[in-house]
Amino acid sequence: MFDAACPSAASPFRIADKWGGMVVLCLEAGPRRFTELRVPLQRIAPKVLTETLRSLERDGFITRTVFDENPPHVEYELTPLGRSLLPAIAACREWGFANLDAMRAARERYDGDGAEAA
Amino acid sequence: MFDAACPSAASPFRIADKWGGMVVLCLEAGPRRFTELRVPLQRIAPKVLTETLRSLERDGFITRTVFDENPPHVEYELTPLGRSLLPAIAACREWGFANLDAMRAARERYDGDGAEAA
DNA sequence: CAGTATCCTCAGCGATACTG
DNA sequence: CAGTATCGCTGAGGATACTG
Numbered sequence: 001m002f003d004a005a006c007p008s009a010a011s012p013f014r015i016a017d018k019w020g021g022m023v024v025l026c027l028e029a030g031p032r033r034f035t036e037l038r039v040p041l042q043r044i045a046p047k048v049l050t051e052t053l054r055s056l057e058r059d060g061f062i063t064r065t066v067f068d069e070n071p072p073h074v075e076y077e078l079t080p081l082g083r084s085l086l087p088a089i090a091a092c093r094e095w096g097f098a099n100l101d102a103m104r105a106a107r108e109r110y111d112g113d114g115a116e117a118a
Numbered sequence: 119m120f121d122a123a124c125p126s127a128a129s130p131f132r133i134a135d136k137w138g139g140m141v142v143l144c145l146e147a148g149p150r151r152f153t154e155l156r157v158p159l160q161r162i163a164p165k166v167l168t169e170t171l172r173s174l175e176r177d178g179f180i181t182r183t184v185f186d187e188n189p190p191h192v193e194y195e196l197t198p199l200g201r202s203l204l205p206a207i208a209a210c211r212e213w214g215f216a217n218l219d220a221m222r223a224a225r226e227r228y229d230g231d232g233a234e235a236a
Numbered sequence: 237c238a239g240t241a242t243c244c245t246c247a248g249c250g251a252t253a254c255t256g
Numbered sequence: 257c258a259g260t261a262t263c264g265c266t267g268a269g270g271a272t273a274c275t276g
Contacts, residue, residue, distance in 0.1 A: 017248070017249085018248075019249095033257080033258085034257070034258050034259070035257065035258075043250090044249095044250090045250050045251065045252090046258080046259065046260085047249090047250080047251090047259090047261085047262095048249060048250070049259090050258085057228065058224070058225055058228040058229070059221050059224055059225055059228075060221055060223070060227075061221075066258095069257095071258085072256085072259085073258090074257080074258060074259085081217060081220050081221065081224065084213065084217050085213065087209060088209045088210045088212070088213040091206045091209035091210070094206070095202065095203065095205070095206040098202070099199060099202050102178065103177050103178055103179075103199065105178070106176070106178025106179075107177055107178070110175065110176040110178075111176070135268070135269085136269075137269095151237080151238085152237070152239070153238075162269095162270090163270050163271065164238080164239065164240085165240080165241085165270075165271090166268085166269060167239090168238085168240080169268085169269090184238095187237095189237045189238085190237050190238055190239085190276085191238090192238060192239085
């Protein structure tokens with residue numbers, strides 16, 4: 001159980017990084033271009049978006065298609081494997097919608113106790 | 119969409135850290151003691167396990183019960199909120215069982231292409 | 237047994253500037 | 257437009273030793 005060879009363990013897909021899941025969601029509705037992805041993900045630096053996309057491409061979750069035009073045109077699209085992530089992501093999001101408030105409350109309670117004591 | 123106030127976004131619960139999910143799974147079958155958790159999670163340093171447990175406790179996922187004995191005896195147990203994570207974790211694990219091989223294959227293909235070119 | 241204390245490393249994330 | 261190049265920081269994660 002949980003040996004080093006078992007990345008599937010519990011969070012098999014923290015989809016690599018902080019942004020991976022969001023990018024997948026952004027691509028759910030169809031192909032998107034580099035700059036289009038930067039709109040919903042305003043806080044992301046271009047370098048980081050590149051890294052994220054490369055990582056997702058490496059894992060076979062997305063494809064990168066270059067149109068030989070000027071100005072350059074590149075599209076990212078989910079593969080079937082990438083789409084297979086959506087149900088699991090949905091399960092996580094549903095948990096969030098249902099329980100995030102409770103979690104936040106627990107957190108305030110915990111932090112509160114610590115603060116009072118001091 | 120995806121503003122800073124929306125941690126629920128995609129991976130609402132990378133359950134905090136690398137080990138959080140595994141610890142929750144270890145507690146699924148019932149309460150466990152500190153050292154008992156270190157058995158399946160051999161690679162975890164005591165400091166890190168402590169941090170992980172504190173974090174889970176803070177979020178209301180587990181309770182920490184101290185039995186005033188000698189030698190000391192402490193038990194960690196899932197709360198209902200903690201148990202609510204299990205379905206989402208299960209969804210992630212199922213994805214892993216179903217698709218991890220495909221992902222690994224994609225990764226090797228990708229890395230292979232890069233290596234050949236060099 | 238159940239932790240703390242201390243120190244360390246590295247990689248993820250980020251900001252900014254530049255380019256084919 | 258779609259990136260790369262460079263630099264820097266922070267903090268999660270880890271190894272080891274010690275303690276009530």
